Amino acid sequence: MTNQPQTDPSEPPKAVLVSAMRNEAAFLLEWVAYHRVIGFSRIVVCANPSSDGTDALLAALDAAGAITYLPTEPGPDQSPLEAANAAFEATVGYEDGCWYGWLDADEFMNIHSGSGRVADLPFFCTSDQVTGFAGIGQERPALAPGHGLTHRDFLGGNGRPLLAGDERTEAWLAGKPLGHSNLAAKGEAGAALAQINHCAVRTPEHYRLKQARGRGYVKAGSSGRVRYDERYFSRFDQNEVEDHTILRWEAEVTSEISGLMQVPSVARAQGEANRLIAAELAGLYPEAARKVAPTVAAPPLDAPPVAKDEAGLRIAYLLSALAPSRQFTILDIGANPVNPPRYRRLLEAGGCHVVGFEPQEAAFQALQTDAGPNESYINAAVGKPGKGFLHLYPFSGLVSLFPLSLPSLQFLGRYRRKHRMPPTVEVDLRGIDDIVEITRIDMLKLDVQGAELDILTSGRRKLADAIIVIPELRYYRLYQNEPLMGEVDSELRRQGFVLHKFLPQTRVHLKNSQTARLNTQFVSTQLVDGDAVYIRDMEDITRWSDDQLRFLALAAATVFNSHDLALRCMDHLVARGVLPAECPADYLAHLPAKLLRPVAAVAEIPPALPL
Structure with missing residues (x-):
């Protein structure tokens, strides 16, 4: 599981994934396994002290060669992310010929081009095409109203006047820093090549843990607006459109998780993290302990890991x-x-x-x-x-x-x-x-x-x-x-x-x-x-x-x-004597629980009409 330096210049450039974390043990193995499977050659995780076992799990993954773990401790005038960035630059740094991406633990790079791996991203060839990934973008002056212009017209160089007195226009003309926006222009936005699957809220129970953890951009003791409130949850709890594209990796990621769980120290750390998370959820509100099962259960060290795959x-x-x-x-x-x-x-x-x-x-x-x-x-x-x-x-x-x-x-x-x-x-x-x-x-x-x-x-x-x-x-x-x-x-x-x-x-x-x-x-x-x-x-x-x-x-x-x-088809096959009579009922055991009525309620439902 170690990363070897790139010696063949004909090979594609190495891609390094960097993240800053705190209290992410519930989904950490999935995140690491997924990004290893899609081809990141190195994963560097900076983490300040956690209460859910993330530190121990990261240390175990580092010892196994799966990641590089950099413990951090934010200073009095530092946010956790500032401390993480400083630790990364001081300890790992940037290497010529490599590409670097920064993702949070709730973000998954979902690549659509080629076979879906990092090496298939065509825009890795030129950094100026990577919006928000390589840190290089286009700065656009504000345009004066009333001329019917758009930013696309300005880039075409039509010579129309700019907005006088606008701070960004004046800064641009003077060659001063412009600051940044996290919003891409509509003409630049798209997901044909790749997208970031952002699991911003996950479940209501885990969102409560996110609220308790706080924000990585905010310095300790800072006052300011509360970001992770109910409005944030409502805004980002989006279920209107199904997107199954990332599921192409389900089998490989499950296998990678199983391989990591065969490392005794990783299995122990994940098991302890599951216990800590369950205890914290139970403390937030008791019903959460009944609703949320641990994400990955640590098997006995002498038993092979088992990952439940309902569809499979x-x-x-x-x-x-x-x-x-x-x-x-x-x-x-x-x-x-x-x-x-x-x-x-x-x-x-x-x-x-x-x-x-x-x-x-x-x-x-x-x-x-x-x-x-x-x-x-x-x-x-x-x-x-x-x-x-x-x-x-x-x-x-x-x-x-x-x-x-x-x-x-x-x-x-x-x-x-x-x-x-x-x-x-x-x-x-x-x-x-x-x-x-x-x-x-x-x-x-x-x-x-x-x-x-x-x-x-x-x-x-x-x-x-x-x-x-x-x-x-x-x-x-x-x-x-x-x-x-x-x-x-x-x-x-x-x-x-x-x-x-x-x-x-x-x-x-x-x-x-x-x-x-x-x-x-x-x-x-x-x-x-x-x-x-x-x-x-x-x-x-x-x-x-x-x-x-x-x-x-x-x-x-x-x-x-x-x-x-x-089930209707199975009923017909039972009627023909092709399937055993218990087959339709046995099938129910393989359905998600949310599709089934409580057993106590079934007796009140009239029997179905014969076929």
């Missing part, structure tokens, strides 16, 4: 209980790995075989590089048979056989100059029914930016035995002449599918005169697009084979979280 256990149970006669086959058209697919966990467990089509060469190569034994990828475009032109927009997730509708983008506030005239490449389009590599389809997933209808009509014969289709539906047109939801829905119904559920949908804020005063996270109402799940009509269940019911149960439980549908 559920998949393993279903594969064993359902015992399909063959593999579940998924056809993924538009397999570009911008985000991990919804079937990822099932694929990793060996529960399905994926045949993917991706016309973009770079995306296809990324798929090929990471492909496992149950994945087959083809570099081809699917659609209405014939010739077509692929519009190569800078963001690969926008690449389409259809050109973007610029009036639509302007209305939605998404227009950019780069959307005007992208390069195009001619491609041969193949219909599903004509592709010999496609021999069976149980589930079809479509992410093709407007070509959904053409693909569905090109595969009516081979889709006749499919039981699930997950298309991306468009509600507000983004591309010229693309079919919208109504047309795609009608075609699927003609083929015998019914709409089962909507998955998370994309909505945008419609800009207006009062936009600056609105919290657009809550006032974004224009529906644009989103995935939906269609299933084969189940009203005549006699038409369904046993394996089709098995596969629908498997996908409902593991791909799109429809546990009632999974």
Whole structure:
């Protein structure tokens, strides 16, 4: 677990992660394990004295070679962060050829480019592109009102007057320091390459611990506004949008945590930290001790560590209980790995075989590089048979056989100059029914930016035995002449599918005169697009084979979280004598507790009607 110096100049630069901590033992192992997995070559943690065992845990991790631990003690005129920065510069310092990032213990770097590792960040090549990471940014003078200018116009050098008397303008002209803002300009903000997942509040119980700990920017004894109040919790307790992208690392991070917990000193320190945290929570308010379980339980030193993985256990149970006669086959058209697919966990467990089509060469190569034994990828475009032109927009997730509708983008506030005239490449389009590599389809997933209808009509014969289709539906047109939801829905119904559920949908804020005063996270109402799940009509269940019911149960439980549908399929299999009668009830043991009623309340519920 030691870090070796970089000796090969052809290797990518080392990336060093720095943090300042106090009382972070509850989630420290997860934070360290995750950032080691994604490729940080060194992790340096500065910490002032803690009350929850963080110091001992950091010391154990340092002794194991997982991190570098720098104990700090803020002086009378220092904040904890100032003391941490001084300790880092004095003890470790900066090395030529390295990149440095500073994250808090509740922040996780979530990289989308390449394979998702630090070395895949293209903006590590030039520091002036790293906003807020390398400490280099653009300072923009304030512009005089009334001229209709924007900062983008100023950067273009149009020579219009600046705002006279503005402190920042005068400082800039005089060459004086300008100070800094933690807000990026709208044109510079984005998460296409990477984002920081900021777990600002975690749970109400752990937020109470955060309140008790205090702020790292504030000097001891300082008076000032209370930052961590109820308003802060309400503001940052955001649950409106699901983002599963970071879960691609779940298995590797769990394995890394298990490896660290095999070090006896780490296991002992984590166990003591869990005890201290539970005691502190119980002191804050007694009910917390019942609500919050320790994050990582220390196993006996002679026993292998066990990490509970509800989703993994559920998949393993279903594969064993359902015992399909063959593999579940998924056809993924538009397999570009911008985000991990919804079937990822099932694929990793060996529960399905994926045949993917991706016309973009770079995306296809990324798929090929990471492909496992149950994945087959083809570099081809699917659609209405014939010739077509692929519009190569800078963001690969926008690449389409259809050109973007610029009036639509302007209305939605998404227009950019780069959307005007992208390069195009001619491609041969193949219909599903004509592709010999496609021999069976149980589930079809479509992410093709407007070509959904053409693909569905090109595969009516081979889709006749499919039981699930997950298309991306468009509600507000983004591309010229693309079919919208109504047309795609009608075609699927003609083929015998019914709409089962909507998955998370994309909505945008419609800009207006009062936009600056609105919290657009809550006032974004224009529906644009989103995935939906269609299933084969189940009203005549006699038409369904046993394996089709098995596969629908498997996908409902593991791909799109429809546990009632999974149980309905199991009930049908029990009625056919294919599954033991206790199987549906046994499945409940693998569901999160929040999905179940208390046992005492179940007796009051009328029995379900027979199937």
